[in-house]
């Protein structure tokens with residue numbers, strides 16, 4: 001049963017696009033199961049660089065069917081522009097399948113995302129402003145609009161009315177904004193129906209059949225473990241479940257069918273937006289990581305906060321996702337440091353703590369306890385096997401593996417597609 005989940009083990013931006021793309025050639029389906037166009041994958045193919053926000057990165061691998069599962073929130077305008085952008089560059093996008101049960105992000109969700117962040121003031125989450133939270137809120141409130149509703153005008157109108165009744169009161173009376181006309185929303189959404197109809201499918205059935213027939217299905221998580229609405233640093237999280245369980249609810253594939261769960265782990269740590277981050281570096285080392293690592297958000301262009309590797313977080317990711325493997329990315333970014341600190345535990349109120357504290361207050365007070373490992377100065381981007389790495393780079397990887405609780409099965413040593421060391425096969 002070759003069904004794999006690939007997800008971020010930290011706060012997102014671990015370099016999942018590269019990992020997915022590496023597997024792409026042998027994978028039949030690449031499936032997104034949560035999030036929306038708040039995600040950002042950069043995939044380098046040859047001399048071409050692709051930034052994908054909503055589409056699964058498998059769209060770049062010929063022979064692979066990309067799927068947007070029911071757990072995703074879809075902004076149809078963004079989806080169509082991403083599709084046409086790829087088509088212009090000669091990428092075949094005709095195989096894409098979209099779940100009819102996926103919820104839509106409409107312009108009122110984006111508006112509400114922005115105004116509610118402004119309303120929160122200094123308590124703001126630092127969202128991507130793409131309407132993700134408000135769209136998921138509507139889903140849970142049972143006033144969401146789904147992809148399938150685009151094909152029934154009368155249902156679409158009823159749902160738009162139900163959604164806007166309350167929101168227009170909030171927009172006008174609380175946020176001092178103009179109310180949004182139902183007609184305008186319905187007209188805009190209907191305009192997408194013809195362009196999307198060819199992609200809509202019963203993706204649950206397609207995926208279960210594919211797994212039963214022994215095809216390789218890859219579930220690709222957006223964001224990361226610590227941004228999970230249940231298991232992350234709530235409230236500074238996204239509004240979905242990037243953790244492994246989300247792959248089941250977000251696609252309609254049962255947990256017994258998942259064979260492997262791979263955590264993408266950056267060799268240091270980054271985070272975008274607000275919220276606690278114990279190993280954050282506000283000094284020149286942080287600036288150096290940001291510059292060398294190219295740590296600017298693919299989606300928002302915001303600078304990412306940077307810090308040393310945090311093994312407490314990696315262990316937590318192993319636990320809540322049931323990780324079977326890690327894919328360690330961006331090891332090359334650490335080349336040139338004489339010594340590299342790694343956080344092995346936290347100190348909280350004078351006590352050493354080995355596991356991520358469940359209490360938000362404790363986590364906000366956690367200070368890292370570091371072990372310092374010797375660095376390396378040799379260029380590692382040409383390394384093809386583990387033995388090609390300088391001894392200290394090998395020791396760094398081995399130390400991280402021991403602390404993190406799952407084998408490191410692949411290592412990224414540069415941004416290019418082939419700049420990867422594969423230690424264990426994922427299939």
Ligand code: IMP
Nearest residue numbers: 012038039040126127128237238272273
């Ligand atoms: P939202 O997902 O736009 O609601 O934003 C919620 C939080 O998740 C914010 O801190 C964002 O910066 C963060 N976030 C959302 N998507 C990503 C991502 O793909 N990478 C890193 N952070 C993200």
